[in-house]
Amino acid sequence: xxxxxxxxxxxxxxxxxxxxxxxxxxxxxxxxxxxxxxxxxxxxxxxxxxxxxxxxxxxxxxxxxxxxx
Numbered sequence: 001x002x003x004x005x006x007x008x009x010x011x012x013x014x015x016x017x018x019x020x021x022x023x024x025x026x027x028x029x030x031x032x033x034x035x036x037x038x039x040x041x042x043x044x045x046x047x048x049x050x051x052x053x054x055x056x057x058x059x060x061x062x063x064x065x066x067x068x069x
Contacts, residue, residue: 024038
């Protein structure tokens with residue numbers, strides 16, 4: 001299959017690991033430092049995604065100009 005401009009390509013070899021939510025919560029409860037580190041990293045991703053969504057919504061709908069009359 002030929003690659004197009006929108007085809008994601010990885011330059012480096014990747015390893016994917018999947019965890020269950022229950023297992024992650026158990027690990028975070030057992031190790032406070034790990035819990036803080038994971039929370040910080042997860043929240044960073046959440047904030048980035050929310051800000052990107054906000055930007056897309058503003059592009060789509062724009063800033064409100066005035067209150068409804």
